[in-house]
Amino acid sequence: MTRSSANKAFAAGGLGLAIALFLGAYNFPDRAADAARYIFFLAGTMAVLSLILFVQKIPSPDSDVRWVRSVRNFTITLVVLGVYGLLIPWLGFFPASGLFMAVLGWLLGFRRPFFLLLGIAIILGFVYIVFAHFLGVPIPMGIWGE
Amino acid sequence: MAEFFLPAVMSLMNPAVLFSITVGTVVGIIVGAMPGLTATMAVALLIPVTFGMDPLVGLALMGGVYSGGMYGGAISSILLSTPGTPAAAATAFDGYPLTRQGKGGVALTVATWASFWGGILSTIALLLMAPALAKFSLRFGPPEYFVLSIMGLSSIVTLTKGSMVKGLMSGFLGLVLATVGMDPLSGFMRFTFGSMNLFDGVPFMPALIGLFSVSQILDLTAESHIVEDLSKTISSIKRSKLPKGLGPTITRGSIIGIIVADYNFSDVPV
Known part of the structure; x- marks a missing residue:
């Protein structure tokens, strides 16, 4: 796996987490509106950071990342x-x-x-x-x- | 202050007190080196034992256990990359790579000396500043807590190597994990999935052990030996000497530790 594809995989994971957080906080009751607002903020920031990571260019040549040695x-x-x-x-x-x-x-x-x-x-x-x-x-x- | 200081030092010269400090330190080092048992937990467990003791001997025992525990955490952190106490988490970053190079003895020697001088300097600082800090801590309110939390989060910028975006994502991942459990304002249970174990949030020690140990297990699956340089014997590790030129680093670390501990004295989680 190359570094850029690893970054894209991480970014996709981050986006998935942001969506899961958003959906989770969306179902909070009205009495926990403040708690939901904080989760929305975290989900939004995580989504923006994931998008930045997704489109970020890796300086060429793209290096190989070896996660598992055995x-x-x-x-x-x-x-x-x-x-x-x-x-x-x-x-x-x-x-x-x-x-x-x-x-x-x-x-x-x-x-x-x-x-x-x-x-x-x-x-x-x-x-x-x-x-x-x-x-x-x-x-x-x-x-x-x- | 001098009129209290000298009698206090003299009372510490009592053989029973010295013995309890020694026993407490040894027990503290053993407890601190065990992942899962913290120095604070050891002191809490010791409270019933000290009920029947002379107050000075009991306090000396608890002080010894606490100090030994804080140092003992570095042992498993350096040798196994599994912090014995939360305070020793950062020790694993540099200590464990040294162990893998066959320099675990050097790392332990440095940790011992740094812990000793850090303890001495912080005790002096506490003696001199405790009254002023006690008054100052009462003036801490929500705005100060907020500013200190921001300062703690801003350390991500200095700790991140390489990609800043990944560093910030890791920081926000930590904040996301911290949302698990009861919301302090509304009392609503967030992301607990009905598990009572998560009502108070993700417990710190299991998270720390899981983060360091499980990743370590998976990382070591491709290795036949943890230590890459097997030419070093146990006796050579025991004879490891303190490398020269570490004085300024230990002093700088002690001063930073004193400042951070002062924040903790104000009951501020940094």
Whole structure:
């Protein structure tokens, strides 16, 4: 992807966000008219900046932008992160996190099971002791209940 | 002021107070280095522990935890690019690239010295200016808050490298994110999608950790090692010395920090 096409993609994203903000604020009730006015201002400014970015000329020659250096690993990480997010409410934080770290570590090429499991146990044990036991942070338990 | 200063210094020489400062600083560094736990949170957690203590020992313990926590945030910021405390977010910009070059020890040494001198200078400034600042803070109203917010936003211009349009878009994206949650004037819930977790807005620490850590995870997928220069050993990192010529930079940073902290003293979010 070239720098100018990356800029155009960002500009399109900015415009999309501005439209979404405008539509969101349009549905605010009358009592929140001031809040809506502020959102309209932000949406308008974002739209103008996106349009400027869209039409802005890049000094030639247009350089290549390489976002992802390893497509396989990047895709694996993205998919596993997404699955992890979906699993937390169902499986609970600790089993989902353990599974996430084990699967991601293994798929990214870490082939020492003992150290992988030991690392996971230490991290999750630490999180449990500090956050769950001492600080009492509510942690999603999923199917295991409260 | 001198009549209060000397007895205060003398009371700090008490072994129990010195011990509590040491323990507090060590605990603070550990807590500060953990992403998700801030120095303020550590002090809040410590309040029940200090109930049974002598007031001076308790205050020294909390001061040690707070100071240690503020420094500890730089450790994870430099080594993992994940700020331990919100104040250490900027440390990751320069500290983590040094770690990747195998100069993590140097970065930590600089952070330690800068934190020490920054702490000493800001304490002196607080001692000298606290009464005047306390009076001044009472005169702060909405216009002053507004002007300071504008000043904070104008820093986008100085922080942006390259495209100014992208810098401004990033700044406005931040303002858009800040609209999530309850509108302070009407009480209307904006963009919360019915989630109670968003009623108070996007929480700062999770946003910070997500912004730095998740992007870091994705960035590191193509790497086999975080540190590019593996010739450095752990012992060489421990022996890292402070590079020469940093005195003026540390002094300048301390003065800027004191000014920013003065704004915070006036309860103004800059």
